[in-house]
Amino acid sequence: MTQLIDQNFLQEHNTKQESALTSDYNALAEKLDRSGFNIDSILAQAKQFAVAVPSWGVGTGGTRFARFPGKGEPRNIFEKLDDCSVIQQLSQATPTVSLHIPWDKPKDPNELRQYAEQYDLRFDAMNSNTFQDQIGQEESYKFGSLAHSSKAARDQAIAHNIEVVELGEKLGSKALTVWVGDGSNFPGQQHFKNSFTHYLESIKEIYNSLPDDWNMLLEHKIFEPAFYSTVIQDWGSSYLAAKETGERCLSLVDLGHHAPNVNIEMIVSRLAQFGKLGGFHFNDSKYGDDDLDSGSINPYQLFLIFNELTDIRSQDTTYNPFYMLDQSHNVTDPIESLMYSAAEVQRAFVKSLLVDREALTNHQNTNDAMMAQATLKQAYNLDIEPILQMARLQEGGAISPVACYRASQYRQTCDKNRPADPNKTGSGIV
Ligand code: PSV
Numbered sequence: 001m002t003q004l005i006d007q008n009f010l011q012e013h014n015t016k017q018e019s020a021l022t023s024d025y026n027a028l029a030e031k032l033d034r035s036g037f038n039i040d041s042i043l044a045q046a047k048q049f050a051v052a053v054p055s056w057g058v059g060t061g062g063t064r065f066a067r068f069p070g071k072g073e074p075r076n077i078f079e080k081l082d083d084c085s086v087i088q089q090l091s092q093a094t095p096t097v098s099l100h101i102p103w104d105k106p107k108d109p110n111e112l113r114q115y116a117e118q119y120d121l122r123f124d125a126m127n128s129n130t131f132q133d134q135i136g137q138e139e140s141y142k143f144g145s146l147a148h149s150s151k152a153a154r155d156q157a158i159a160h161n162i163e164v165v166e167l168g169e170k171l172g173s174k175a176l177t178v179w180v181g182d183g184s185n186f187p188g189q190q191h192f193k194n195s196f197t198h199y200l201e202s203i204k205e206i207y208n209s210l211p212d213d214w215n216m217l218l219e220h221k222i223f224e225p226a227f228y229s230t231v232i233q234d235w236g237s238s239y240l241a242a243k244e245t246g247e248r249c250l251s252l253v254d255l256g257h258h259a260p261n262v263n264i265e266m267i268v269s270r271l272a273q274f275g276k277l278g279g280f281h282f283n284d285s286k287y288g289d290d291d292l293d294s295g296s297i298n299p300y301q302l303f304l305i306f307n308e309l310t311d312i313r314s315q316d317t318t319y320n321p322f323y324m325l326d327q328s329h330n331v332t333d334p335i336e337s338l339m340y341s342a343a344e345v346q347r348a349f350v351k352s353l354l355v356d357r358e359a360l361t362n363h364q365n366t367n368d369a370m371m372a373q374a375t376l377k378q379a380y381n382l383d384i385e386p387i388l389q390m391a392r393l394q395e396g397g398a399i400s401p402v403a404c405y406r407a408s409q410y411r412q413t414c415d416k417n418r419p420a421d422p423n424k425t426g427s428g429i430v
Pocket residue numbers: 056127179219221254281290326
């Protein structure tokens with residue numbers, strides 16, 4: 001397997017921290033043992049945890065006002081995969097990449113698949129893009145795509161999604177994520193029922209072309225780019241569309257796509273109860289945004305979401321939704337953010353395994369609100385960092401991914417090898 005961070009360098013970096021880790025890990029083992037948890041079984045589950053990296057996340061994102069490109073940014077999908085391989089090598093929690101088409105459209109899918117295979121990377125859900133026009137396309141998406149009032153525009157968007165599925169098949173993907181920006185900016189601009197009807201007809205057509213072992217994931221978003229109404233604005237619309245469409249059509253929850261303070265963990269529970277929770281886009285947000293680093297603003301919410309997922313899995317061990325990061329802003333090195341965020345999601349998962357579920361159930365049944373919330377907090381307040389570090393170490397990753405990455409000078413090397421296009425200034429509306 002090709003590894004872009006020298007393995008000896010990585011080991012040396014780890015060696016310096018190993019004895020401290022061993023004593024932290026043993027201390028935590030003892031603590032957990034007192035509460036009836038075996039640390040090695042938690043460690044084994046932590047090692048199994050995986051979340052996909054979004055190909056678009058390794059580039060510097062922008063606001064609606066400007067983009068400030070970082071040094072040595074990837075200029076094509078191959079360089080993006082290079083960066084994804086570094087994230088996986090150090091974090092050992094991101095073995096798959098989620099592609100966005102046509103942004104990542106390869107000339108030769110086989111070549112791309114082989115390029116990923118050298119790093120042992122696989123492809124997660126494919127994302128279609130009908131929220132912006134591509135050069136040379138006949139119909140514009142200015143007023144929508146799958147829900148457009150014009151049949152020609154809808155047909156074009158349907159054909160694009162089918163093409164993305166065909167490409168995904170060649171790459172070994174197993175799911176299509178559909179997010180559309182369709183909506184309106186004025187009361188009266190769009191007929192609510194008709195646009196939803198058009199959307200339903202369109203996604204059914206895409207669904208009918210799906211391979212038998214694929215899922216279709218419908219992603220809702222409360223607003224943006226449309227600011228008055230959005231066709232798939234909430235989990236209710238998403239659920240209705242998924243239910244109307246078919247068994248393998250499921251809802252995807254992007255954490256940032258809800259109004260502030262919405263109870264996302266309850267949405268998770270509702271969708272799962274009715275067999276329609278298919279996947280996640282992890283990120284964090286403070287207002288109406290959806291691109292801050294996972295766990296950076298509200299880590300307790302992330303934990304509560306995983307608490308629901310672990311509860312669901314305690315009843316159905318085969319339950320396995322798609323997990324993807326979807327975040328991209330412009331103030332950090334994206335590789336650092338993605339490694340850190342993957343670990344934050346993994347942390348929430350691990351803590352959810354440490355909830356005393358029997359005690360929680362008893363407190364719920366006896367209406368002991370204080371002890372019910374305290375049971376959750378008991379797990380949440382644990383410092384489980386040694387488990388994450390040990391999982392990475394044993395899998396061949398870095399005990400401290402960000403520190404190791406910085407010491408490796410990977411970004412500086414990219415800066416030399418990836419000269420930026422001088423015509424791209426990074427200013428202006430993006
Ligand atoms: C839309 O805001 C979204 O969350 C969708 O998942 C897109 O595919 C992605 O961001 C990138 O624009």
